Amino acid sequence: MERKWWHDSVVYQIYPRSFNDSNGDGIGDLVGIIEKLDYLKELGIDVIWLSPVYDSPNDDNGYDIRDYEAIMSEFGTMADFDRLLDQAHERGIKIVMDLVINHSSDEHAWFAESRKSKDNPYRDYYIWRSANEDGTLPNNWGSIFSGPAWELDEATNEYYLHLFSKKQPDLNWENEKLRQEVYQMITRWLDRGIDGFRMDVINLISKTPGLPDATVPPGALYGDGGQHYINGPRIHEFLKEMNDASFGNYDVLTVGEMPGATTDDAILYTDPERKEVNMVFTFEHMDLDSGPGGKWDVKPFDLQKLKENFTKWQVALHEKGWNSLYWNNHDQPRVVSRFGNDTTYRVESAKMLATLLHLLKGTPYIYQGEEIGMTNVAFESIEDYEDIEIRNMWKERTEQGASPAELLRAVHVKGRDNARTPIQWDATEHAGFTTGTPWLKVNPNYPTINVEQALEDPDSIFYYYKQLIALRHQHDVIVYGEYALILEEETDIYAYTRTYENETWYIYCSFSQEEVTVPLSHDTSDPVIGNYSESPAGSKEELVLRPYEAIVYRTTR
Template sequence: MEQKWWHDSVVYQIYPRSFNDSNGDGIGDLVGIIEKLDYLKLLGIDVIWLSPVYDSPNDDNGYDIRDYEAIMHEFGTMNDFDQLLDQAHARGIKIVMDLVVNHSSDEHAWFAESRKSKDNPYRDYYIWRAANDDGTLPNNWGSIFSGPAWELDEATNEYYLHLFSKKQPDLNWENEQLRNEVYAMITRWLDRGIDGFRMDVINLISKTPGLPDADVAPGALYGDGGQHYVNGPRIHEYLKEMNDASFGNYDVLTVGEMPGATTEDAILYTDPARDEVNMVFTFEHMDLDSGPGGKWDVLPFDLQKLKDNFTKWQVALHDKGWNSLYWNNHDQPRVVSRFGNDTMYRVESAKMLATLLHLLKGTPYIYQGEEIGMTNVAFETIEEYEDIEIRNMWQERMAQGANPEALLQAVHKKGRDNARTPIQWNAKQHGGFTTGTPWLKVNPNYREINVERALEDPNSIFYYYKKLIQLRHEHDLVVYGQYALLETANDIYAYSRTYEGETWYVYCSFAEEETTVEVAHDTTDIIIGNYATAPTNTDQEVVLRPYEAVVYRTE
């Protein structure tokens, strides 16, 4: 496999609204990010993935774009963006932008024209349909954000498709002119000097012709249209065309967010010879704690399922494609609360989870605050949550007679606002995020968990992440080594990485008590561990403490 700069890179995702507020309006901004670049340089990351900063009415926190080539006024100006790009590059940090082109805002100029009349030149930039003869919706698809996926526009008495919010109409990728406008916009950003794109739900852009009805699960109000738009019939054609017309002409990173993509799909998407994208974000490991009722039907964590899933992806893509590695992002709850122990063993389990992920093969992504072990938040009332997904779900489920206490518990565990509470920089008011009133409440534990405190403690989670990043930069084994799962007790995840005659053995305990692991290799050369002292061991076994991680090297 040809070596690329992003193979040994580590990406840090910034959710701008919640990162750092420089002007006291309660909303993070671009100048606030510039203020913290030295912090990110100290951590050692190579790339910033910047969640959307484009002009937006903010129905879905920036993922509803009104103008792809203007900056949201709350975040600053294009001059601020150029300063951020220059300042990041001066520190050796690249900038990857979000690319949101499955849908736009309903306030985008294209949609404003499209809805004016059925014969408007922009009409076909979006997906419009008349009601069925019996007056029902064009099809039975449900929106991912609850409710139907169709919204009536009274001006023309037709419906437009929106897989997400009704303020996020889907773009019609069947229209060649629309596609060419998107590719030209991508190229202008690349010419500005950015270093790539994270491509939002990019594998949803191709829909089955005719938009047929979908299967309806028992008890569901609408059909799961995903069978007709996830990895749709023209998706590979569109991605190849996009690559050829835009980012394929630059040395940049492209990662496709692809819900529903299998390992077989990912190999096709990321095979270098196919010229589509560099890597994909998969979702399978993020759905392991979802029951038959979906995301809000929360199941207990099952480590065996995680082992099986990670192993499947590591083995399938080895030397065929490329993995992206992540625990957290702006749509997922905090991993230390989800798969670890965020109370008694918060530090130990956060470091263990980091070890497990960062020593796998692929490009690791750190979500802001993960590097200090930020936790989920449990707001007392639903009114304290801002996320449109949570609010729509709550309204729909309550209308169906759901138990509010049980539903709030599910929000505490899986709600997207868990990731969106502001970064806890210090123990001052609002965690030092803002001098004003934050757009979303800060997690009350900011006095104990904050950046300032982490930087003062040489044994903090922050410095452990820094060591893991250094290992990836310094050892080709971490980047290119072959993965193999090791057979161990149910509450231990162990695997090996082998490259050019050297092997590392990674042991990660998910147990809250001591656990003995049999070993058949030397245990004298320890690469890294999350306890201050080495675990007790003999020639045949190692005794791991609660949530312990340890990595051994042999030649």
């Protein structure tokens, strides 16, 4: 496989609204990010993925874009952005932007024109339909944010499609003129000097012609339209065209967020010969604790299913494509609360989960605060939550008679605001995030979990992440080595090997709160990294792992 700069890179996602507020208005901003670049340089990351900073009415925290080539005033100015780009580059850190082109804001100039009349030149930039003859909606699709996926616009008495919020109308990718405008916009950002794109729900841009009705899941009010827009009929054509017309002409990173993509899909999307995208974000491992009722139907974490899933992706894409590796992002709850132990063994389990992920093959992504072991938050009232997905779900399900107490418990476990509470910089008021009132409450545990504390403790989660990042930069076995699952039947242990040329690394990760003994079949004289200060007990034949222990051994032949 041809070596690329992003193969051994580590990406750090910044959710600007919650990162660092420089002016006391309670909202993080671009100058606030500039103030913390030296912190990120100390961590050792190579790339910042910046969640949307474009001009937006902020219905979905910036994922509803009003102007793709302007900066949201709350975050600063384009001059601030250019300064961030320059200062990051001076430190050897690249900047990847979010690219949200399945939909725009309903306040975008294109949509303002589109809704004026049925014969407006911009009408076909969006997906409009009349009601059916019986007066029902154009089809039965449900919105991913609850409710129907159609909104009536009274000016022309037609409906527009919105897979997400009604303020996020879907763009019509069948329109070639629209596509060319998007590609030109992408190119202008690349010419500005950015280093790539994370492409929001990019595999939803191609819809089945005719937009047919979908199957209605048991107990649901609307059809699951995903069967008609996930990995749609023209998606590969559109991505190849986009690559040829824009980012394919630059040495940049492209990662497509692709819900519902299988390993077979991912091989097609990421095969370098096909020239579509460099890597994809899969969602499968993020759904392992979801029951038949979906995201809010929380079920216990199953390590065996995680092992099966990661192994499937590692093996399938080896030498064929490229994996992205992540536990957390702005849409996912905190992993130490989700798959680890955020109380007694918070530090140990956070380090263990980091070990497991960062020694896999692919490009790792760290979400802000993950490197200090930030946890989920359990606000007492639904009024404390800001996320549109949470609020829409709450309204729909309480109207159907669901128990508010049970819904709140689900929000505590799976709500997106778990990831969006402000970064905990220190133990001062509002965790040092702002001198004002934060847009979203800070997690109350900030006096004991914060960056200042982590930097003062040589055994902190922060410095462990720094070690893992350095290892990836130093060892080809992590970047290009072949993966193999071992100890497959062990129910509390995830163990695997990475092999490259004459070197094999053995990675052991315990998910148990008790000691676990596992068999050994290799030399343990060369430990690489572990999350306990002393080596684990055992003998030549077995290893005794302490609660949430991670240990890595290197062997050569």
